[in-house]
Amino acid sequence: MVENRIAVAGATGRVGRHVVTGLEQAGFVAVPISRSVGVDLVGGEGLEDALYGVDAVVDAATGASPDQDEATRFFVAAAQNLHRVGSSVGASRIVSVSIIGVDQFTAGYGVAKQRHEEEILAGSVSAQVVRASQFHEFVPLLIAWGTDGGVSRLQRTRIQPVAARAVAEVLVEAATADWVSDPERVVEVAGPREEDLAALARLFVKRTGDSVQIEEVVNEADPDHHLYESGALLPGASAKLAGPTFEEWLDSNDRG
Numbered sequence: 001m002v003e004n005r006i007a008v009a010g011a012t013g014r015v016g017r018h019v020v021t022g023l024e025q026a027g028f029v030a031v032p033i034s035r036s037v038g039v040d041l042v043g044g045e046g047l048e049d050a051l052y053g054v055d056a057v058v059d060a061a062t063g064a065s066p067d068q069d070e071a072t073r074f075f076v077a078a079a080q081n082l083h084r085v086g087s088s089v090g091a092s093r094i095v096s097v098s099i100i101g102v103d104q105f106t107a108g109y110g111v112a113k114q115r116h117e118e119e120i121l122a123g124s125v126s127a128q129v130v131r132a133s134q135f136h137e138f139v140p141l142l143i144a145w146g147t148d149g150g151v152s153r154l155q156r157t158r159i160q161p162v163a164a165r166a167v168a169e170v171l172v173e174a175a176t177a178d179w180v181s182d183p184e185r186v187v188e189v190a191g192p193r194e195e196d197l198a199a200l201a202r203l204f205v206k207r208t209g210d211s212v213q214i215e216e217v218v219n220e221a222d223p224d225h226h227l228y229e230s231g232a233l234l235p236g237a238s239a240k241l242a243g244p245t246f247e248e249w250l251d252s253n254d255r256g
């Protein structure tokens with residue numbers, strides 16, 4: 001049985017903020033972890049105080065850089081610190097969010113996430129990895145990253161995006177449900193249907209009145225470009241699928 005206090009690493013992030021709300025709505029005390037509240041997962045400052053009396057940890061943090069080496073350093077340090085301090089305070093589990101298909105990547109942030117998963121699953125506290133598909137909230141960021149001179153060039157990608165709030169609900173369930181036996185080590189959550197990234201981006205800019213043009217490209221300089229087109233980011237048959245669709249999310253008040 002999970003007790004009252006659950007820490008949320010990355011509590012101010014796209015998914016972490018919904019984990020905090022979800023835990024509070026379920027009657028738990030959510031203890032926020034982020035640098036903005038004075039807790040650093042990498043250096044460890046403030047972590048012992050934050051995890052004191054905590055029974056479980058939801059790990060929804062990510063560092064500032066998507067660069068493979070920088071992101072790897074972040075995830076390895078953060079995971080090791082969460083296990084070391086979590087174990088010392090008697091935390092019973094860590095639930096960590098990752099990305100569907102990440103095990104197939106050979107370069108970049110995907111490889112950093114592989115190391116993240118390895119460190120989380122290898123630590124002394126029981127752990128589960130929840131692999132999610134791309135968040136609806138990630139589409140505007142991809143548009144911004146791809147923009148140069150009024151055109152946003154986006155890699156041709158098959159995705160099944162999901163609302164960050166829906167991912168948070170799965171994380172809250174995983175962090176609070178009774179684990180009568182060992183849970184599955186890795187589970188998946190995705191949105192309700194497959195979509196095409198460029199089409200979603202066009203929908204987004206049309207709805208928000210942005211003048212940027214969306215151009216679909218195949219970036220052959222990316223050694224993993226074929227994975228985006230082959231469906232490697234799509235969920236497996238046993239994944240949990242959760243709405244809203246991207247379009248429903250656009251229409252909602254949940255875009256913050």
Ligand SMILES: NC(=O)c1ccc[n+]([C@@H]2O[C@H](COP(=O)([O-])OP(=O)(O)OC[C@H]3O[C@@H](n4cnc5c(N)ncnc54)[C@H](OP(=O)(O)O)[C@@H]3O)[C@@H](O)[C@H]2O)c1
Nearest residue numbers: 010011012013014015034035036040041061062134135138
């Ligand atoms: N975005 C997606 O579409 C997507 C899809 C699937 C899985 N995921 C995974 O979901 C996780 C969260 O992604 P997100 O997009 O929600 O992240 P995000 O919005 O960028 O939020 C990152 C969070 O981590 C915190 N953080 C950063 N550095 C920190 C540090 N040194 N110490 C403590 N906290 C730190 C940030 O707060 P401060 O800056 O205040 O420290 C913030 O709360 C990541 O592991 C990501 O790989 C993301």
